[in-house]
Amino acid sequence: MPEPVQSPSYRSPWMEDEVADVAALARTFFEREVTPHAERFAAQHQVDAETWRAAGAAGLLCVSVPEEYGGGGGSFAHEAAVLWEQGRSGDDALGYAVHSSIVAHYLLAYGSEEQKQRWLPRMAAGELIGAIAMTEPSTGSDLQRIRTTARREGDHYVINGSKTFITNASHAGLVVIVARTGGEGARGISLILAEVEGADGYQRGRVLEKIGQHGQDTRELSFTDLRVPVENLLGEQEGQGFYQLMRQLPQERLAIAISAVGSADLAVELAVAYAKEREAFGAPIATFQHTRFTLAEVSTDVLAGRTFLDYCIGLHLDGRLDAATASRVKYWSTDLQCEVADRCLQIFGGYGYMMEYPIARLYAGARVQKIYGGTNEIMKELISRSL
Numbered sequence: 001m002p003e004p005v006q007s008p009s010y011r012s013p014w015m016e017d018e019v020a021d022v023a024a025l026a027r028t029f030f031e032r033e034v035t036p037h038a039e040r041f042a043a044q045h046q047v048d049a050e051t052w053r054a055a056g057a058a059g060l061l062c063v064s065v066p067e068e069y070g071g072g073g074g075s076f077a078h079e080a081a082v083l084w085e086q087g088r089s090g091d092d093a094l095g096y097a098v099h100s101s102i103v104a105h106y107l108l109a110y111g112s113e114e115q116k117q118r119w120l121p122r123m124a125a126g127e128l129i130g131a132i133a134m135t136e137p138s139t140g141s142d143l144q145r146i147r148t149t150a151r152r153e154g155d156h157y158v159i160n161g162s163k164t165f166i167t168n169a170s171h172a173g174l175v176v177i178v179a180r181t182g183g184e185g186a187r188g189i190s191l192i193l194a195e196v197e198g199a200d201g202y203q204r205g206r207v208l209e210k211i212g213q214h215g216q217d218t219r220e221l222s223f224t225d226l227r228v229p230v231e232n233l234l235g236e237q238e239g240q241g242f243y244q245l246m247r248q249l250p251q252e253r254l255a256i257a258i259s260a261v262g263s264a265d266l267a268v269e270l271a272v273a274y275a276k277e278r279e280a281f282g283a284p285i286a287t288f289q290h291t292r293f294t295l296a297e298v299s300t301d302v303l304a305g306r307t308f309l310d311y312c313i314g315l316h317l318d319g320r321l322d323a324a325t326a327s328r329v330k331y332w333s334t335d336l337q338c339e340v341a342d343r344c345l346q347i348f349g350g351y352g353y354m355m356e357y358p359i360a361r362l363y364a365g366a367r368v369q370k371i372y373g374g375t376n377e378i379m380k381e382l383i384s385r386s387l
Contacts, residue, residue, distance in 0.1 A: 010303070012310045014077045014317060022063060022074065023081035029058050030089035038361070041093045041215030045207045046170045051094060056126025061096075062104045069108070070121030076251070080258055080313050087262020090358050092365040093215025095131075095168040099123065101255040102248065103130030106176055106191065110234045110244050115193065119174055131172035133163040133221055134245075143178070143245060144186050148223065150179035152230065157181070157192055159201070159226040165372070169204055170217035173197045176234065177223070178241060186242035191234040194226065201226035212364030249374065250326035254316055256373045257329045260337035260366070261305040267362050268299050271344035274359075278348075291347060298340045305336050324386035331379035334369040341366045 015023065033054050034047070041047050055061050063078040065071025072078060079101055086096055104123055107116060107130075122128035139145045148161025159179055166172075175194050182188030196202045205220030235244060272295055275286035285291050312329045315321040341363040345352035352359050370376045 010306065012306070012313070014080065014310065014313050016077070019074075019077045019081050022060075022072075022078045023085055025058060026060055026082040026085035027089070029055065029060055030085060030091055034091045034094055035089050038091070038093065038215060043214075045214065046217035047093050047215060049171060052099075052126035052129055052171065054126070055094070055096070056124060061126055062100050062120065062124040064100075065104055065108055065120055065124060069116050070124035071104075072124075076316055077313065079255075083255055083258040084262045087259040088266050090263070090266055090362060091215075092213045092259075092263075092361075095129075095216055097252075097255040097259065098132060098167045099130045102252050103132055103174070103176055105251060106132070106234060106244065106248055107193070109248065110191070110240075111193075112231075115232075115234075119193070123174070128173045129168050129171040130174050130176070131166055131168040132176040132178070133166055134176075134178045135163060135165045137162060137164050143189070143242060146178055146180055146189055148177065148179045150177070150181045150190060150192055150228075152181070153227075155230050156227045157230060157233075159192065159194070159223040159228060162205075162220065162222045164205075164220045165208065165218060166221050167216060167218055169219035169221055170207070175221070177228075178245070181238040181241075187239050189241035189245075190238045191241040191244055192228055193232045193234055194228045195232075196226075199226060211367055212361065213368060246323070250321050250323055251316065253326040253330035253373050253379075254312055254321065256369060257309055257312065257333040260333040260369050261302065261309050263362055263366060264298075264302050264305060264333075264337045264340040267341045267344040267359060268295070268302050270359050270362075271295060271298070271347045275347055285347070294343055294347065298343050301336060301340060305333055309333060322386075324383050327374070327379035327382045330373060331370070331376040331383075334366070334376060337366045337369055 033051055059072055060082055063072035063074045063082060064076050067073035083097060107120060119128060123130055136147060150157040150159045159177060173195060175196050177192045177194055179190060179192055180188045181190040201224045203222045205222060208218045210218060275291050276284055278285050308329060312321060312325060345359050345363045348357060348359055351357055354360055
């Protein structure tokens with residue numbers, strides 16, 4: 001199988017020298033520690049626990065968390081560099097974004113000093129893996145309909161309910177549970193941190209069989225009278241959960257967009273390399289006009305995607321990424337990812353349908369990107385409200 005050909009040099013404006021060093025470190029890590037084990041991870045439906053510890057030892061976890069909490073002390077640019085290299089590596093097994101870009105930042109933004117000192121250093125080391133239990137069997141993007149309850153009983157919350165589609169569910173030792181502590185609607189929702197390893201009333205359900213991302217440990221979770229100390233509430237008082245979620249969703253959606261464009265960029269490189277090697281009718285298929293025009297189009301699409309993405313990363317670094325713009329880049333880039341993966345797979349012909357080829361895994365793994373983090377239809381609804 002041909003190696004991908006590197007695309008013409010392009011350097012994002014936020015990719016300063018120190019950030020580029022993090023990107024190079026991440027590239028090496030995924031090349032050595034993750035992608036060679038893709039088939040095994042897929043077969044076992046999870047990465048190894050040692051993979052997380054290796055990422056921590058390399059300094060790649062919680063890179064935008066302050067050093068005083070064990071993190072790398074960088075900005076979101078450093079986080080984006082790791083996410084980009086993961087997308088470019090073709091990996092979709094390591095739930096990096098959920099752990100580092102999402103859970104760690106809920107804790108950093110809303111946690112008490114004691115909570116941050118207690119959990120963030122272990123997360124940065126890869127010893128404590130984070131997950132967020134948000135989606136329920138009957139509740140997807142409409143978070144105001146959360147039914148999981150957290151009833152206060154003395155110094156504990158007693159949590160009951162179930163969640164589904166939970167990334168990192170097998171390895172997670174720290175779970176942000178989205179639960180209802182009050183009445184109906186947004187004001188009744190709180191976020192509660194639970195250390196779940198060995199906890200009574202906490203149960204991991206079946207590993208979910210997905211179309212793609214087979215190496216990612218996605219499972220159902222259930223809580224039956226799970227007792228969590230009251231001091232594990234995220235925020236100063238109950239009822240802040242919905243607003244905490246809303247304030248963090250732009251970064252989550254931007255993280256999805258980064259991985260989407262990175263994956264699309266890889267798909268183009270794989271297709272270019274294959275087209276130059278594969279022959280039909282006595283000539284490389286790259287000499288056929290249709291193939292050349294397809295590659296010209298998808299490479300242009302990805303370059304446009306990168307510039308849009310860079311614009312949004314720049315906004316976020318300046319603290320100016322609003323919900324509507326985050327929704328735009330999330331829906332547009334994931335649509336782009338799916339379209340580019342599909343068109344590049346076609347160049348491979350029948351081999352593109354074989355899972356032993358990376359393009360097949362990119363195609364299968366892309367589809368969910370238009371669903372999680374808020375479906376693309378919801379993204380368009382949010383954008384329309386801002387007009």
